[in-house]
Amino acid sequence: MSIGNIIHLIRKEAILELRNKAILASMLIYVIGASFIVYFAFQGQIEFQVWAAIFWVIILFSATNIIGKTFDKEVRFQYNYLRTVVHPIELIISKLLYNAILIFVFELVVFLEMLLFFGVDIDNMPLFFLTLFLGGIGFSNLFTLFSTITSRTGNVVLLSVLGFPIILPLLLLILRLTGISEVDVLSTDTNVNIGAVVVLDLITAALSLVLFPYLWNE
Amino acid sequence: MFEKILYQSWWKVLTILLLSFTCVYGFWVKIPLLPILEESIRNLFFHVPMWFSMMFLMLMSLIFSLKYLVSFDSKSDVYASNFAVVGFLMGCLGILTGMVWAKVTWGAWWVFAEVKLNAAAAALLVYSAYFILRSSFVDAELKAKFSAVYSIFAFVMFMVFINVIPRLATSSLHPGNGGNPGFNSYDLDNHLRLVFYPAILGWIGIGFWLSSQLIRINLIKRKIDDID
Numbered sequence: 284m285s286i287g288n289i290i291h292l293i294r295k296e297a298i299l300e301l302r303n304k305a306i307l308a309s310m311l312i313y314v315i316g317a318s319f320i321v322y323f324a325f326q327g328q329i330e331f332q333v334w335a336a337i338f339w340v341i342i343l344f345s346a347t348n349i350i351g352k353t354f355d356k357e358v359r360f361q362y363n364y365l366r367t368v369v370h371p372i373e374l375i376i377s378k379l380l381y382n383a384i385l386i387f388v389f390e391l392v393v394f395l396e397m398l399l400f401f402g403v404d405i406d407n408m409p410l411f412f413l414t415l416f417l418g419g420i421g422f423s424n425l426f427t428l429f430s431t432i433t434s435r436t437g438n439v440v441l442l443s444v445l446g447f448p449i450i451l452p453l454l455l456l457i458l459r460l461t462g463i464s465e466v467d468v469l470s471t472d473t474n475v476n477i478g479a480v481v482v483l484d485l486i487t488a489a490l491s492l493v494l495f496p497y498l499w500n501e
Numbered sequence: 502m503f504e505k506i507l508y509q510s511w512w513k514v515l516t517i518l519l520l521s522f523t524c525v526y527g528f529w530v531k532i533p534l535l536p537i538l539e540e541s542i543r544n545l546f547f548h549v550p551m552w553f554s555m556m557f558l559m560l561m562s563l564i565f566s567l568k569y570l571v572s573f574d575s576k577s578d579v580y581a582s583n584f585a586v587v588g589f590l591m592g593c594l595g596i597l598t599g600m601v602w603a604k605v606t607w608g609a610w611w612v613f614a615e616v617k618l619n620a621a622a623a624a625l626l627v628y629s630a631y632f633i634l635r636s637s638f639v640d641a642e643l644k645a646k647f648s649a650v651y652s653i654f655a656f657v658m659f660m661v662f663i664n665v666i667p668r669l670a671t672s673s674l675h676p677g678n679g680g681n682p683g684f685n686s687y688d689l690d691n692h693l694r695l696v697f698y699p700a701i702l703g704w705i706g707i708g709f710w711l712s713s714q715l716i717r718i719n720l721i722k723r724k725i726d727d728i729d
Contacts, residue, residue, distance in 0.1 A: 428654075432647045436637040444633050445651065448626035449658050452666060486657065494650045497570050 284370050292369065292377030299356050300385075310349055314393050317341045322400040329401050335461040339454060341393055342386070343422070343447075349389065350382050350426035351442045354434040366499070375427070375495040379488065382423035390415045410473065414460045417480045421453045424487035431498045453487075456480050507713040516706030523547075523700040530692050541605045546696050548602055550704035551595035552621075556663070557705045558588030558712060559628075563656040566649040575728070578645035579719045581652060582635060587712040589628050591704070596621060617675050620662040627655045627662070 300307055321337050329337075365374065394415070397403075405411045426446055433441040460476050506512070527546040535542065565581035568574070599618065600610045612618060634651055638644035667675075723729050 425654075429651075432634070432651060435643060435647065436634075438637045441634065441637055445630045448623050448630055449654060451623050452658065452661050455666070483661075490654060490657065494653065497646060497650055 284373055288369055288373045289377045289380070292374060293381050296356075296377065296381040303356075306352060310345060310389070311392065313348065314341060314345045314389060315396060317344070318393060318396040318400060321397075325401075327400065329403075331403055332462060334397065334401055334403050335458060338393065338397055339418075339458060339461065341397075342390055342418070343450065343454065345389055345393070346386050346422045346426055347443050347446060349385060350423065351430050351433070351439075353378055353382060353427055353430045371496040371499040372492060374499065375491055378427050379423055379491060382427050383420045386419040386422055387416060390419055411461065413477065414457055414480075417477070417484060418453070418457045421457075421480065421484045421487060422450065424484060424491050425450055425453075428487075428491040428495060428498075431495065453480065453483050456483070507717060512706060513710055516703055516710055519699045519703030520707060523696060523703050527696050527700065530696055532693065533690055537606050541602055542693070544598060544602045545693065546700040547704075548595060548598040549697070550701040551591050551598060552663070553701050554704040554708040555588045555591040555595060556659075558584045558591060558708050559656055559659055561709075561712075562588060562652060566652040566656075569645060569649045573646075575641070575645055576720070576723075578649065579723070580716055581649065583715040583719060584712045585628060585631060585652065586715060587708050589625065589632070590711070591708050592621070592625050592628070596625065615675070617667045620666045624659045624662040627658050631655050 318341060321341070325333075426442065429442055429445045429449075433445065456476055456479050460473070460480065523546050527543055532540070532542050562581045562584040565577045565584065569577035569581060596618075599621070603612060603615075603618070604610050607615075631648060631652055635644055635648045638647065720729070
């Protein structure tokens, strides 16, 4: 296992993504369209709590769509080649990191979009971005491993079926963090919540790293 | 070794005895008359042990999933999936008995403010996804491998839902949490304990018995199909 390989793999992911810009562009239009529909549905007036809930639901839906395609980018026999040259752990680390970065970018896009439309003020910006960052990592950890499973079934809704109930604890913590990032609550409470999100991220990452080799090797 | 236990009868006799004791003495035992709870406290012998039973069966399912990933012996997959089926059934029964209890004491079948209810429902969703995953595969080996991996996640999340989230929550309507009337673990008097502990063993026993029947049916099917 080497860090050089991981960097190469991440670069490969990015190149593949840019080579087929249609998928990236369609995802971009998807999130913009979704926030636009919300804008119209609420006629531009929205309370912060509703805003936060809708924001994370849009992120969740786009994350399933983005990550659901992780293992469809390459053709099946390219995987046979990858199996011979890289260790499965290197591959999963690169996929997790790449997806986390991608989701973070999409989170920023949705955030700017929803900020433009609804003009909410967020008191504690650093906490909000920390939540975005940690949430993106959590989504990436869970959905990447599940997309390995679902890419073999051909059942397109399966990723949502598997992922949504399992993402729930993370989503609840994130929502609480986003909710209280506007209202001032005792700082210890926030730290406990951040700690819980970090622990969940670590657990899911560890499970992905341990379990992926079983799914990868044939 | 484990397979032998499935065919032994001593623990089945014990289960029958314990459950008959629960069902008879549970309605007979002198209970502490607490406000609001009143006679409904007897649900303690049914509702609570069902969750213990579910936890036990899901733990068995996890152990056999892990065993599958170590040995790739397809028999372990039979064990893991059938324990999960009965565990799921126990969870459903736990929710139903809980709903009846909630109607009597809290006045509604379902209460949003109650963390444990929603967490339990989410845990059941996680396991229903497990069954959907299993039914999505045609290839038996892929099915076994991928569902074993998923069931590890499912168990971790099950524990988070049942044991972690309710403890993080600041308030709960369940007895022993927050400042609501009812009982907590210290109020459980010895009369209740006398039925409660046998009830736990009895419900675990019947869950194990049901799954052992399912497993034996599937093992016979495998013999018919010439897998073993």
